Amino acid sequence: MDEKQSAAEKAVQLIQGGMTVGLGSGSTASWAIRKLGEKVKNGLKINAVATSLKTELLAKELMIPVLDPSEVQKIDIAIDGADEVDKKGNLIKGGGGSLLREKMIAYASERFHVMVGESKIVEQLGNKCPLPVEIVPFGKELTLRKIRALGCEPVLRKSGDHFFISDNGNLVADCMFPGISDASWLDVRLKMIPGVVETGLFSSQVVTSVFIGYKNGDAREVTIHS
Ligand code: A5P
Numbered sequence: 001m002d003e004k005q006s007a008a009e010k011a012v013q014l015i016q017g018g019m020t021v022g023l024g025s026g027s028t029a030s031w032a033i034r035k036l037g038e039k040v041k042n043g044l045k046i047n048a049v050a051t052s053l054k055t056e057l058l059a060k061e062l063m064i065p066v067l068d069p070s071e072v073q074k075i076d077i078a079i080d081g082a083d084e085v086d087k088k089g090n091l092i093k094g095g096g097g098s099l100l101r102e103k104m105i106a107y108a109s110e111r112f113h114v115m116v117g118e119s120k121i122v123e124q125l126g127n128k129c130p131l132p133v134e135i136v137p138f139g140k141e142l143t144l145r146k147i148r149a150l151g152c153e154p155v156l157r158k159s160g161d162h163f164f165i166s167d168n169g170n171l172v173a174d175c176m177f178p179g180i181s182d183a184s185w186l187d188v189r190l191k192m193i194p195g196v197v198e199t200g201l202f203s204s205q206v207v208t209s210v211f212i213g214y215k216n217g218d219a220r221e222v223t224i225h226s
Helices: 003-012 027-041 053-061 099-108 140-148 183-191
Strands: 020-023 047-050 075-080 109-117 131-135 153-156 171-176 196-199 209-213 219-223
Touching (some): 003 027, 003 075, 003 209, 003 219, 020 027, 020 099, 027 053, 027 075, 027 109, 099 109, 099 131, 099 196, 131 140, 140 153, 140 171, 183 196
Parallel strands (some): 020 047, 075 109, 109 209
Antiparallel strands (some): 131 171, 131 196, 209 219
């Protein structure tokens, strides 16, 4: 079994009738959404909010009711994948370019559960994986210059011959830092740059638990904040 699928299917067991569920984006989240779709088909009553247009389409295809986040009073639980998870539960997300909506939903949710294959667990964030930073297209070179001054080489993400455009109409700069020792400090410094909309750094403070999946089909839950 795919290690992402193992983690996703275990996380979905947390979802109960009556909940409003934040649905993440990416391949791990898709495994979870498919499993949830089966449960909805078998009578589970939930509402969902989606973190990307792709996720919204998939959920609707599976007959999962999707609400606009502005219409919901609270989000009970959010489930999403990640690109890297450190030992404390800090994350890099945004490999799929949905970081802004993912972060809004995760931070607004009562509980946020991360689902990853074991290969995503790292000693230090940013050693292998670039940090995605969403920036507005206006004056992009000015913004990139400021980001560069923080010690990385930002590369604007491409999709074929064009720049990748997020669901919010923005660009994504992939920033390779030589290891991230203080994720909160870096998050604040990046967000102080005019033109930066959001970063893919998610604080362990908002993570309830991490589901780690293994190739043999097992998965275990590591609590970060109960
Ligand atoms: C989407 O923007 C991301 O934050 C994903 O959650 C992350 O890239 C993990 O993706 P996979 O589940 O496809 O590995």
